[in-house]
Amino acid sequence: MxxxxxxxxxxxxxxxxxxxxxxxxxxxxxxxxxxxxxxxxxxxxxxxxxxxxxxxxxxxxxxxxxxxxxxxxxxxxxxxxxxxxxxxxxxxxxxxxxxxxxxxxxxxxxxxxxxxxxxxxxxxxxxxxxxxxxxxxxxxxxxxxxxxxxxxxxxxxxxxxxxxxxxxxxxxxxxxxxxxxxxxxxxxxxxxxxxxxxxxxxxxxxxxxxxxxxxxxxxxxxxxxxxxxDNMSSNLPCMLRSWLMVLDEIRDRHPEKKKQIHGGIARYSRWIVRRAIHHRRFSTLPRLIAMIARQSPRIAATMLFNVAPVTLYEQFIKWRFVKHAPPAPRQRQWR
The missing domain is CATH 3.90.550.10 (Spore Coat Polysaccharide Biosynthesis Protein SpsA; Chain A)
Incomplete structure (x- = not known):
């Protein structure tokens, strides 16, 4: 470098x-x-x-x-x-x-x-x-x-x-x-x-x-x-494909960064799977998991059997709470 x-x-x-x-x-x-x-x-x-x-x-x-x-x-x-x-x-x-x-x-x-x-x-x-x-x-x-x-x-x-x-x-x-x-x-x-x-x-x-x-x-x-x-970042499969292309470029120039790149795939995978669930885009999950599996079957398995179920449970509790909770206070305006 x-x-x-x-x-x-x-x-x-x-x-x-x-x-x-x-x-x-x-x-x-x-x-x-x-x-x-x-x-x-x-x-x-x-x-x-x-x-x-x-x-x-x-x-x-x-x-x-x-x-x-x-x-x-x-x-x-x-x-x-x-x-x-x-x-x-x-x-x-x-x-x-x-x-x-x-x-x-x-x-x-x-x-x-x-x-x-x-x-x-x-x-x-x-x-x-x-x-x-x-x-x-x-x-x-x-x-x-x-x-x-x-x-x-x-x-x-x-x-x-x-x-x-x-x-x-x-x-x-x-x-x-x-x-x-x-x-x-x-x-x-x-x-x-x-x-x-x-x-x-x-x-x-x-x-x-x-x-x-x-x-x-x-x-x-x-x-x-x-x-x-309708932001660009709302297209989750496209965003994941974009991140993987970025890491492919870095890997070509910096093969010594293998560990950091693997960590980047894991962290981004967790973020994008959780985001899909938070926004109730459940139909995109199989595609996201498949894309991750082509990079790392181990990371894909973690997303499928750990991150996704835990996030679904968290969101289920949250949705039940929100349904019965009083109206939230108005969010602060941008200064």
């Missing part, structure tokens, strides 16, 4: 607030959410932004909404391209960006106002070996209510082995990254979508960066990650 240092320019007298950050927003049929996302980007306390919205062949009014925002805010620019998937849209954005500091946010997610300011400060303080900064996230629903907070342990430094176990960054809207890291990783890989295995473009990119650079973390909740029934 080759370790690089970032080619961040030496900043002596320059005020961090004067540094340009390019924000790339891939958008496909995002008319319901794009205005909220743009408003959260516009509200950044680090105001020296270039905001590039890449319309990925939308068939709704996404582009028209972005044009309305751009007419009032010269920082916003709309880029149109034929539909090619989120990886190609992000690549179009960062390759046209003017800055060496690029942040990505999906067209239905939100940021806290201090997200880019605090991430840039940490990136500048951590140079040159650190090239990617991320923050914690909460999941939000269609009404911006918080439905889940990720409270896992912080991970920073050389995190490649940890990423093979699980995607602790959790989404594609969390990172501020240097152009040097994007170039070393060759951006985001459209091959996953081309092979009907979209969903893990984020973690593949993070792994490629982590092969060469250290990561930093702002230990605060700065991303509102929207979860909807």
């Amino acid at each position: 080759t370790r690089h240092v970032s080619n961040i320019e030496t900043i002596v007298d320059m005020n961090p607030g004067e540094i340009l950050i390019s924000v790339v927003i891939p958008a496909y049929n995002a008319e319901r959410w794009i205005a909220r996302t743009l408003e959260s980007v516009q509200a950044q306390t680090h105001s020296n932004l270039e905001i590039l919205v890449v319309d990925d062949g939308s068939r709704d009014n996404s582009a028209a909404i972005v044009e309305q925002f751009a007419a009032c805010d010269p920082r916003i620019r709309l880029i149109r391209q034929p539909n090619g998937g989120v990886a190609r849209a992000r690549n179009t954005g960062w390759r046209q960006a003017k800055s060496d500091y690029i942040a990505f946010v999906d067209a239905d997610d939100l940021w806290t106002p201090d997200k880019t300011e605090r991430q840039l400060a940490l990136l500048l303080a951590s140079a040159p070996e650190v090239a990617l900064i991320y923050s914690r996230y909460v999941m939000i629903d269609a009404d911006d209510r918080v439905s889940y907070r990720w409270d896992g342990p912080p991970h920073d430094g050389w995190v490649f082995d940890t990423l093979l176990s699980y995607n602790f960054i959790g989404n594609g809207s969390a990172a501020l990254v240097t152009r040097a890291a994007l170039e070393v990783a060759d951006g985001f890989d459209p091959a996953l979508r081309d092979n009907n295995a979209q969903g893990c473009e984020d973690i593949l990119f993070y792994c490629r960066v982590a092969e060469h650079y250290a990561f930093g973390m702002v230990d605060d909740y700065q991303i509102g990650y929207r979860q909807l029934p």
Whole structure:
């Protein structure tokens, strides 16, 4: 594994607030959410932004909404391209960006106002070996209510082995990254979508960066990650196939990581089986188990005879409790 240092320019007298950050927003049929996302980007306390919205062949009014925002805010620019998937849209954005500091946010997610300011400060303080900064996230629903907070342990430094176990960054809207890291990783890989295995473009990119650079973390909740029934991550067989393709690529380059990759298969298998049961997608379970068995019969057996029954029992108790419980308090609104 080759370790690089970032080619961040030496900043002596320059005020961090004067540094340009390019924000790339891939958008496909995002008319319901794009205005909220743009408003959260516009509200950044680090105001020296270039905001590039890449319309990925939308068939709704996404582009028209972005044009309305751009007419009032010269920082916003709309880029149109034929539909090619989120990886190609992000690549179009960062390759046209003017800055060496690029942040990505999906067209239905939100940021806290201090997200880019605090991430840039940490990136500048951590140079040159650190090239990617991320923050914690909460999941939000269609009404911006918080439905889940990720409270896992912080991970920073050389995190490649940890990423093979699980995607602790959790989404594609969390990172501020240097152009040097994007170039070393060759951006985001459209091959996953081309092979009907979209969903893990984020973690593949993070792994490629982590092969060469250290990561930093702002230990605060700065991303509102929207979860909807029709999100890409709701297609569980596709997500599993995507993760397995990521690990296949890593295995080819790093055969010495066999143990970590096996752990990554086991942990992801547990997550996806439990998710299928939590969302009552029981018809997908046989397909998921079969896909896992092709990688590891032992892991598949654990999912079938341990994880699935235990999760079903947990959910049965929960559903019975919810059925007879008083109404839950209203969830906290995204700040």
